[in-house]
Amino acid sequence: xxxxxxxxxxxxxxxxxxxxxxxxxxxxxxxxxxxxxxxxxxxxxxxxxxxxxxxxxxxxxxxxxxxxxxxxxxxxxxxxxxxxxxxxxxxxxxxxxxxxxxxxxxxxxxxx
Amino acid sequence: xxxxxxxxxxxxxxxxxxxxxxxxxxxxxxxxxxxxxxxxxxxxxxxxxxxxxxxxxxxxxxxxxxxxxxxxxxxxxxxxxxxxxxxxxxxxxxxxxxxxxxxxxxxxxxxxxxxx
Numbered sequence: 567x568x569x570x571x572x573x574x575x576x577x578x579x580x581x582x583x584x585x586x587x588x589x590x591x592x593x594x595x596x597x598x599x600x601x602x603x604x605x606x607x608x609x610x611x612x613x614x615x616x617x618x619x620x621x622x623x624x625x626x627x628x629x630x631x632x633x634x635x636x637x638x639x640x641x642x643x644x645x646x647x648x649x650x651x652x653x654x655x656x657x658x659x660x661x662x663x664x665x666x667x668x669x670x671x672x673x674x675x676x677x678x
Numbered sequence: 679x680x681x682x683x684x685x686x687x688x689x690x691x692x693x694x695x696x697x698x699x700x701x702x703x704x705x706x707x708x709x710x711x712x713x714x715x716x717x718x719x720x721x722x723x724x725x726x727x728x729x730x731x732x733x734x735x736x737x738x739x740x741x742x743x744x745x746x747x748x749x750x751x752x753x754x755x756x757x758x759x760x761x762x763x764x765x766x767x768x769x770x771x772x773x774x775x776x777x778x779x780x781x782x783x784x785x786x787x788x789x790x791x792x793x794x
Contacts, residue, residue, distance in 0.1 A: 590773030591762070607683060609684070609771050655721065663709060664775070666783060667696040 568593045570669035572656055578675045579646055587641040587672045591658030594633045596658035601641050604653045604671065613654075614641075646676045680706050682774050684786025692794050699757045699789045701772030707752035708774035712783065713745070716769045718734060728755045762793045 569592040579585050589599070597618050602610035615640065616623045616632045623630050629642040643650050656669040681704040689697050701711055709730055714722040726747050727735045734747035744766075745757040755774075759766055769790055773783035 607788065607790070609787045612782035612784065615782055665724065665727065668721045
């Protein structure tokens with residue numbers, strides 16, 4: 567079965583810096599990979615989806631890369647703000663594309 | 679955007695009580711809904727996949743008689759925790775999938791269940 571690994575330690579960065587979060591998967595390369603944001607006591611909110619044939623995708627201050635050779639996705643937040651502080655979850659689809667497997671998430675803390 | 683409403687947001691009840699949680703897609707039809715459980719500082723663990731008009735598919739280790747799922751319409755799925763015990767205390771989250779496959783899931787805001 568697919569295992570999704572994210573750094574369980576919190577990432578602390580200074581406001582204005584770029585935050586980079588890592589997601590590694592261990593088994594088959596998924597056709598799609600997604601990133602979600604989760605705030606305490608709330609459900610996850612979808613941020614970005616990247617397909618296996620896309621190396622990079624951007625949305626405002628967010629950038630996601632997908633390296634099928636390394637079996638890794640990187641999630642970047644540029645010009646980070648304290649409001650970006652949250653837990654970020656990586657998720658991949660199963661082969662049928664109808665179920666997601668989530669990583670453990672990485673907590674990001676942006677300090678003013 | 680696609681909105682999923684989950685109710686109630688918090689439940690505190692005595693051991694042995696059955697608790698029903700509702701998940702509604704407000705502005706789209708969801709053939710498939712998912713129920714997750716999340717423990718503190720851990721990720722979401724899929725409990726079951728709920729398909730409208732058919733029986734839910736449960737993940738390994740999840741008791742179907744304990745966690746009853748009913749997906750009665752394209753906009754409503756319910757999870758009933760039967761005869762809840764303290765070990766059932768957790769954060770339960772639903773999500774809905776508009777259309778079929780390879781799309782983002784839209785999540786409710788979760789239900790914090792505390793069994794005394």
